[in-house]
Amino acid sequence: MQLNPKLFDRDVEQIPIRQGFGEGLLEVARVDERIVGLCCDLTGSTKMNLFAEAFPNRFTQMGIAEQSMASTASGMAAMGKIPFISSYAMFSPGRNWEQIRTTICYNNSNVKIVGSHSGVSVGPDGGTHQAIEDIAITRVIPNMTVISPCDAIEARKATIAATTMFGPVYIRLAREKTPVITSENTAFDIGKASIVFRNEGDADVGVIACGALVYNAIMAAKELESEGVKVRVMNLATIKPLDEEAILKLAKETGKIVTVEEHQIAGGMGSAVAEFLAENMPIKMRFIGVRDKFGQSGTPEELISHYDMDVESIKSSIRDIRM
Amino acid sequence: MQLKSFKKFLLKINDYNMHLTENKIQELEIKANEIRQSIIEMLISAGSGHTAGPLGMADIFTLFYFHILKHDPKNHNWEGRDRVVLSNGHICPVLYATMAHSGYFSIKELNTLRKFGSRLQGHPHREFLPALETSSGPLGSGLSQALGMALADRIDNNKTSDKFFYCFMGDGELDEGQIWEAVMHAGKEKLHNLIGIIDRNNIQIDGYTEDVMPLESLRKKLESFNWHVLEVDGHNFEEVNDAVEQAKAIFNKPSIIIAHTIPGKGVDFMERIPEWHGNPPGKGPDDIVSKKDQGKRALAELRTLQGKIVSEHE
Numbered sequence: 001m002q003l004n005p006k007l008f009d010r011d012v013e014q015i016p017i018r019q020g021f022g023e024g025l026l027e028v029a030r031v032d033e034r035i036v037g038l039c040c041d042l043t044g045s046t047k048m049n050l051f052a053e054a055f056p057n058r059f060t061q062m063g064i065a066e067q068s069m070a071s072t073a074s075g076m077a078a079m080g081k082i083p084f085i086s087s088y089a090m091f092s093p094g095r096n097w098e099q100i101r102t103t104i105c106y107n108n109s110n111v112k113i114v115g116s117h118s119g120v121s122v123g124p125d126g127g128t129h130q131a132i133e134d135i136a137i138t139r140v141i142p143n144m145t146v147i148s149p150c151d152a153i154e155a156r157k158a159t160i161a162a163t164t165m166f167g168p169v170y171i172r173l174a175r176e177k178t179p180v181i182t183s184e185n186t187a188f189d190i191g192k193a194s195i196v197f198r199n200e201g202d203a204d205v206g207v208i209a210c211g212a213l214v215y216n217a218i219m220a221a222k223e224l225e226s227e228g229v230k231v232r233v234m235n236l237a238t239i240k241p242l243d244e245e246a247i248l249k250l251a252k253e254t255g256k257i258v259t260v261e262e263h264q265i266a267g268g269m270g271s272a273v274a275e276f277l278a279e280n281m282p283i284k285m286r287f288i289g290v291r292d293k294f295g296q297s298g299t300p301e302e303l304i305s306h307y308d309m310d311v312e313s314i315k316s317s318i319r320d321i322r323m
Numbered sequence: 324m325q326l327k328s329f330k331k332f333l334l335k336i337n338d339y340n341m342h343l344t345e346n347k348i349q350e351l352e353i354k355a356n357e358i359r360q361s362i363i364e365m366l367i368s369a370g371s372g373h374t375a376g377p378l379g380m381a382d383i384f385t386l387f388y389f390h391i392l393k394h395d396p397k398n399h400n401w402e403g404r405d406r407v408v409l410s411n412g413h414i415c416p417v418l419y420a421t422m423a424h425s426g427y428f429s430i431k432e433l434n435t436l437r438k439f440g441s442r443l444q445g446h447p448h449r450e451f452l453p454a455l456e457t458s459s460g461p462l463g464s465g466l467s468q469a470l471g472m473a474l475a476d477r478i479d480n481n482k483t484s485d486k487f488f489y490c491f492m493g494d495g496e497l498d499e500g501q502i503w504e505a506v507m508h509a510g511k512e513k514l515h516n517l518i519g520i521i522d523r524n525n526i527q528i529d530g531y532t533e534d535v536m537p538l539e540s541l542r543k544k545l546e547s548f549n550w551h552v553l554e555v556d557g558h559n560f561e562e563v564n565d566a567v568e569q570a571k572a573i574f575n576k577p578s579i580i581i582a583h584t585i586p587g588k589g590v591d592f593m594e595r596i597p598e599w600h601g602n603p604p605g606k607g608p609d610d611i612v613s614k615k616d617q618g619k620r621a622l623a624e625l626r627t628l629q630g631k632i633v634s635e636h637e
Contacts, residue, residue, distance in 0.1 A: 075470060
């Protein structure tokens with residue numbers, strides 16, 4: 001696994017995950033004419049503007065109408081297009097959940113849903129705009145694939161990869177600049193998890209993380225080295241379908257799993273892992289995420305810390321489960 | 324003119340010559356009546372489902388599938404076909420019955436409606452029946468889908484496309500906000516080949532539309548969103564056909580046809596009664612006809628054209 005060589009440096013590059021989507025869409029749209037884009041008055045915020053400026057004829061400005069956007073995309077997909085719909089995750093897949101369920105997923109329609117501004121790290125905008133339920137409401141729908149990239153490079157690869165598979169895909173993005181974890185040479189395949197941090201020899205605890213918090217998980221593991229705690233960190237970029245083989249392997253190797261996500265614990269990535277392990281290899285688990293609370297205004301750092309998703313909180317969970 | 328191009332020219336003329344002859348109208352009347360009988364039979368067999376809407380739209384569906392649409396029932400994937408999006412999925416008995424009568428599948432299959440394993444799901448599901456253009460049931464999403472299809476077609480063919488995108492809607496579902504998102508959007512895009520048909524039968528589950536949530540003045544509302552609006556008697560084949568012809572000729576706007584229909588049309592004791600919206604024969608209001616006789620009476624009425632012909636069925 002070739003990660004960013006500067007991962008542990010203080011001046012590691014920071015790029016918003018959504019930027020990777022914008023660049024990936026532009027890149028793949030150049031080679032695949034079937035790709036069209038739809039957006040609800042947030043073209044710059046979701047970075048769909050890169051595509052919209054390059055391909056104005058293949059871009060549809062929906063106005064602030066997320067429900068119609070989902071169904072319009074379904075109609076375009078019925079004519080052979082590969083539509084990408086983008087907005088803030090709170091509004092798509094939040095506001096338009098039923099249209100996504102019925103007109104996209106029930107039809108097994110080839111629409112890619114891109115939700116930006118997920119998580120509490122949206123910051124000052126406050127709880128109304130912080131989608132921390134989107135993994136739950138997308139992964140519960142049959143036919144849907146759910147991807148939460150950990151950085152901008154992975155988001156670019158995920159966007160391109162989503163066009164190579166048929167069917168609905170949800171790609172979860174975040175607003176803030178976040179450290180670049182992977183590199184151009186890091187492999188990315190939909191449905192494949194990867195170990196992004198490991199010590200020599202056996203590990204005591206396995207951490208499964210997704211999204212921007214993969215970075216915090218890696219930092220926690222790195223810092224625990226000095227305490228003699230050996231942690232293996234998995235980047236579970238595809239939440240559905242689960243990479244069951246890789247999760248089972250990590251569970252067998254460590255016997256203890258901590259999941260880390262910027263999402264409600266109820267119904268999120270950790271729940272997906274727990275559902276699988278409870279049936280196949282029940283082991284001790286701890287969950288890092290939001291515990292049945294709404295978000296609020298603050299800086300991303302303040303909020304990540306307030307909701308116990310910072311490096312220290314992850315370290316405590318790991319220490320706790322190791323006992 | 325060379326023979327080949329002359330033939331092409333004739334075909335083109337034929338395309339535009341969609342006038343209804345007396346014979347054709349008679350043929351359509353008979354077909355619509357058969358389709359109504361199928362609707363009643365399939366609802367009796369299913370034991371649940373909607374009655375009034377399907378009967379009210381039987382004439383329009385017959386006209387579309389036997390006269391207006393470019394389609395090939397034996398090759399439902401034919402790329403050049405017109406697209407039909409049924410937005411108010413609950414009236415699917417009329418869609419299924421019309422598709423069966425026009426050759427998409429056997430008429431016998433209609434009796435599997437709503438049963439386990441059937442391709443004819445209680446509300447349409449394209450994964451079960453691929454000849455459908457979409458799945459529907461939750462109201463208000465069809466117009467956006469038809470709009471998406473028309474937009475995709477415009478990206479590929481600019482304005483030279485000869486395909487039309489029809490969306491059938493109920494009037495009750497116009498309560499849904501999403502409809503108005505799509506109405507606004509289609510007006511902006513000036514999609515000439517998008518044609519909506521509203522089944523204006525004035526009833527919805529809880530009663531009359533103007534009591535539940537007034538829609539009037541519907542025409543003015545739609546016109547103000549930059550749609551070309553036509554109003555017709557939905558049981559008059561010529562009027563509906565002329566309206567569709569006019570809608571096709573409008574080049575700088577989407578068109579919508581408000582089709583005034585009689586819910587339950589064709590069966591006297593069902594006509595205009597809101598309680599027949601969501602009940603099948605055998606489970607409808609029994610102040611006129613007892614529940615056990617509703618199916619039989621409905622079929623007898625249809626077979627005798629509401630008593631206009633006396634036959635061996637009487």
